[in-house]
Amino acid sequence: MKTLLPAAAAAAFLAYQAPAFAEDLEFLLINDSSADLVEFNVSPASSSNWEDNLMDGGYLAPGYEIGVVIADGATTCVYDIRGSFDDGSEAEDYGLDLCDLGEYTFTD
Numbered sequence: 001m002k003t004l005l006p007a008a009a010a011a012a013f014l015a016y017q018a019p020a021f022a023e024d025l026e027f028l029l030i031n032d033s034s035a036d037l038v039e040f041n042v043s044p045a046s047s048s049n050w051e052d053n054l055m056d057g058g059y060l061a062p063g064y065e066i067g068v069v070i071a072d073g074a075t076t077c078v079y080d081i082r083g084s085f086d087d088g089s090e091a092e093d094y095g096l097d098l099c100d101l102g103e104y105t106f107t108d
Contacts, residue, residue, distance in 0.1 A: 026067060029067075031105075039053045
């Protein structure tokens with residue numbers, strides 16, 4: 001059974017388990033696609049690997065949004081984003097300046 005993440009729990013769920021740093025980045029993740037977002041990865045652009053799935057058993061339904069906090073202690077603002085959907089589709093975006101982003105929307 002899938003679990004739709006309530007906004008408050010999801011914000012805490014999506015935050016990396018690390019103490020707060022001045023470099024913490026926050027943005028709104030919006031699913032404006034037609035499928036459930038079932039996997040969400042954010043990695044520093046300098047990394048050759050994707051970080052862990054931040055949805056980890058949950059999902060973000062179409063038309064919903066959630067706050068994301070990246071509290072990894074890194075001093076970079078430039079990250080790559082990947083989303084996987086329950087219909088098998090994927091979306092990747094590279095070199096995003098999350099310090100200035102404010103929000104990110106997945107669309108079809």
